Amino acid sequence: MHKKSFLVSYIVVIITTIITIITINYFALKILDGTRAFTAGESSFTKGQQEATRCLTLYIFTKNEDYFKKFNTNLHIPISDSLARINLDQKGPEEISRKHFINGGNSSYDVEKMIWIYKNFKDAAAFKSAVDIWKEADLLIMDLEKTGNDIHQKILKQKLIQDQEEKNLALQVNSISDQLTKKGKEFDAVLAKSIRYINNVTLYFITIGAILMILCIVLYSAFFIKKLSALQKKTNSQNQFLTQINNELDMFTYSVSHDLRAPITSLKGLIKLAETEKKPEVLKEYYTMMHTLTSRQDAFIQEIINFSKNKRIEVINEDIELIPFFNHIISDLQFMVEDKEVDFSMDISINKIYSNLFRLNIIFSNLVSNAIKYYDSEKKLIKIKIKAYQEGQFNIFTVEDNGSGIEEQHQAKIFDMFFVTNHHEKGTGIGLYLVKEIVTKLNGTIDVYSIYKQGTCFTIKLPLNNQLG
Structure with a gap:
């Protein structure tokens, strides 16, 4: 106008x-x-x-x-x-x-x-x-x-x-x-x-x-020159964004098709083996492997659903009480590993924040589940510490574990789509990418500090007056 x-x-x-x-x-x-x-x-x-x-x-x-x-x-x-x-x-x-x-x-x-x-x-x-x-x-x-x-x-x-x-x-x-x-x-x-x-x-x-x-x-x-310059910058930015989206879409399509088909192929092979197997102990082993494949497939599909929702669902903020929020996440995830005990601790100095519940749940569910999933088998106890405090104009959150850590050469790539260090065993390569996307949408930042074989700490900074992108 x-x-x-x-x-x-x-x-x-x-x-x-x-x-x-x-x-x-x-x-x-x-x-x-x-x-x-x-x-x-x-x-x-x-x-x-x-x-x-x-x-x-x-x-x-x-x-x-x-x-x-x-x-x-x-x-x-x-x-x-x-x-x-x-x-x-x-x-x-x-x-x-x-x-x-x-x-x-x-x-x-x-x-x-x-x-x-x-x-x-x-x-x-x-x-x-x-x-x-x-x-x-x-x-x-x-x-x-x-x-x-x-x-x-x-x-x-x-x-x-x-x-x-x-x-x-x-x-x-x-x-x-x-x-x-x-x-x-x-x-x-x-x-x-x-x-x-x-x-x-x-x-x-x-x-x-x-x-x-x-x-x-x-x-x-x-x-006119100013408007043209701004339009050119906007066009360049949009072109870069579209190029990135196209690249991600190509990668997403390839990886999703591969990750959806591979477990099904393995599952069909296990079913075929089970049909001719007579020994109960071997059948039990096959069933355990089938359960693992279907669980991983379910987790992968859920992450794709979350990825899609983050792109299209309207962002609506609400008051969130942090202690009940984190308790709910812990109760959902504490039995992920049956033969390992998980020691959760919380240091929450903020009673309530104003943000988006759906997206915060994805962020911290991913970080906590990763802390459990990538535990160090040489350690008797899985330790996970969640911390929340205010610093200046930001709410600071940290999720720290004593797991296997991330090798230094991999740390710069962990937020890339479909990047995994041990793809076929545990990760899908979508979780941390989705976390990064959501934090950016909330106008925040996320950093990682990790020492291999000692543990990992993720730090998230979200603005107090959160104007969503």
């Missing part, structure tokens, strides 16, 4: 960031294009007023009416821009503003952008400053128009005017033109500043978006 939510968050952030960057780029480019259109329009505005000023100055000195007509024609360019802006301020039809802008010398391609940016950003701080300069320039254009009309009326009334008066009128026109040129430069400077500001803001947001995307990619990549 965590992985799914992380992936969803990652996709949402990436998509949102991409959409945001695309949106910012789109509007930034549109604003920049609109600003460029106004800059181009200001150029037409300035050229128009400068040409109008030149024509008006020539008209003052030549009195040629053609120059006055050209003055009006060129002055109409900045006037048209003013009329377009005034119509937009009054929220008039856009078509009227569109016609005025085109009459002002703007291309039809730029007009739509000029209208859009004016309607949406005329009150924005940077663009408002440019609009205020534009309005001031419009007043100067009106002043220039009025001055031109006044000069035209004066010249019409008196064809001859003094040289000094001509110079004064020209200076007046040039003064207005200089102010308009100054306003044009201010307008360009404000728009250039706005373009730089838009570029910086766009770059800032794109950089932040890119960093956010890279961060998301890095985080998800790290998360």
Whole structure:
């Protein structure tokens, strides 16, 4: 669930960031294009007023009416821009503003952008400053128009005017033109500043978006690599486990088939011999051998059943009183060897533990029966000591005997499946393997200490707060 939510968050952030960057780029480019259109329009505005000023100055000195007509024609360019802006301020039809802008010398391609940016950003701080300069320039254009009309009326009334008066009128026109040129430069400077500001803001947001995307990619990549590594480890572990299971299954199948058939073959041979035997003492010997074979077969089958149960039965813990528990095991096993006396002793300092009764019974029944089964025939008494005590966060159990012991070269293999030192006489090779499996399932450990011909001690450590595997 965590992985799914992380992936969803990652996709949402990436998509949102991409959409945001695309949106910012789109509007930034549109604003920049609109600003460029106004800059181009200001150029037409300035050229128009400068040409109008030149024509008006020539008209003052030549009195040629053609120059006055050209003055009006060129002055109409900045006037048209003013009329377009005034119509937009009054929220008039856009078509009227569109016609005025085109009459002002703007291309039809730029007009739509000029209208859009004016309607949406005329009150924005940077663009408002440019609009205020534009309005001031419009007043100067009106002043220039009025001055031109006044000069035209004066010249019409008196064809001859003094040289000094001509110079004064020209200076007046040039003064207005200089102010308009100054306003044009201010307008360009404000728009250039706005373009730089838009570029910086766009770059800032794109950089932040890119960093956010890279961060998301890095985080998800790290998360994915971590998950992939964990999955690979888990897969490797499962492969190793399956390989081990397959090997054990092959060994189990081979050994079980062999160990199940061998006693039956021997039993059939003994039955055949008994059918033709007449001597009672020999028949008794055959019957004893049959009993031994069937007992061993029964024990082998029981261990297979326990092995199967450990694999498939659910683990359920319960409170176990240790002294009655061990007494029950001892009472079941004390007569395993008819001609040998078994001396059991217990040192139990733990009254009760919380664990799985079925599996503990298999563990200690195996260990105690092995202690009896592998007794030392040279010793008169079989001694078995069971000890239980607490140490730190563990319950410690030991089963110690004075039996035949385990030779050093065999000690590392005694927990392997089907490993026996004297397979045909006593062992099946499943018991200690099963004990090891169960102890591991109980999150515990088992160790062995043995001296050949002196005895063996098994030590089991189980955690107090047993969380079963």
